[in-house]
Amino acid sequence: MTKLDLSEKIVKLRKNNGLTQEQLSEQLNVSRQSVSKWESGQAAPDIDKIVALGEIFHVSTDYLLKPSELDELAMKAEMLEKRQQEIMENENKRKERQYCICVCTGIYLIAFAVFMLIKQVSWINDTLWNLFPGITLPVIILLAATAAAIFVCVKRKQRDGRQE
Template sequence: MTFGEKLQLLRKRQGLSQEKLAEQLDVSRQAISKWELGESLPDTENVVQLGKLFDVSIDYLLKDEFLREDGIPAAQNNTAGSQRKFRSNIQLVIGIICTAIGCIGNIALMVLSTMIEVHVTKTRILPDGSVQSYGGGDVLGYDFGTFISEYRLQALLVIFLLLVIGGIAAIWISRMNSDRQPH
């Protein structure tokens, strides 16, 4: 496959007209036409720009040995696709770490609430069917809500919950972005 055939294939795959491609490269439409017809070749700067624009290596553009569209090698250095994938992977790792920290923190609070006694209010049903509350200051027991409020851990609980929610959101967004990227 010649340079011109590859250029035409890549341009059409991106949905670009010769005019639009010419605008992006700051050349004339006639120059694009000549390149595609094999009447001339672009200069080095334009070949590099084409590689970046179409996310292919310069080798693919210039060497005729790459014959099929499915044999197109990705550009090796700093391509937009690899940068998006890198950011998506970083976002996934951050999401996993935030979710893990939030879950571990919430589990630690729950475990501590079963190990540390707090002043609880208990209720009992009297023989006549009425309910009586007792305790408060003198009855010790285990209660998650009371543990959180007695030791003033509301802010810590909220932080852990936000870490879980934010982490799950980051993982979900990362997966959505990776599903939209071409493989």
Template sequence: MKFNEKLLAIRKKQGLSQEELGMELQVSRQTISKWEAGQSYPDFQRLVMLSDYFNMTLDELVKDIDVQDVREKNLMDEKVSSIYSDVEKGKDLLQKCWKVMCCLGIFILVLTVLALILHFIFPDVKWLWSMK
């Protein structure tokens, strides 16, 4: 029997709801639900708390757990986290580039307006407007 199936069976045998077990372990009901669905696994501290709460040894609680499955899920979580981190870095870089481009555009616009104003104020100054 897999850990998630064992946890579900033990919880139901004790007549506990996911909410009640979550309160005992100081986790949310959704966390218990994920453990029972096999979507995630408790950390070592929570495993010890579970074994104490159900008066079982850790070996009894986690025996038949597929260690490779846990490793693969952890690796997948790390990959997703890495991808999310890379996306956030990309977004930050894009925002910085956008700010630089906006500042550069404003600078060019100000220079152009300033040149037009100078041209209207000093239209007869040839050296100012000649392009040699």
């Protein structure tokens, strides 16, 4: 395992935290060129900027200034944990979408079946079609199915939000 110097650590930490040189420079109140010089090894940040870098990246100044394989391993472990958490969140979102799609499909199939049943049963058909002429009845059934689908998906999302 190689030991990183300060410039390499700044680049790695900035990228791992999803920051551009411009964003980091704004947080440190320095120019983007200063950050670029630090990262290329052409210049080193002042001690107050090193302290600020530690705070921004949640690392010690020792980590920034001293080459340590242990700190490198800790940073990699943290990166892996972050990535694992992102993967879990994405998987939960995928499952949530899949659940809502299945529920909505089921609700719309039931609504279609109800509509077909109403259309086939003549005594209900005459009464309902006289009561709701034209396409009013299919629209009402479609709106009720949509409301039910939205309700179920929102309730699921609220329930999942409370569990987290």
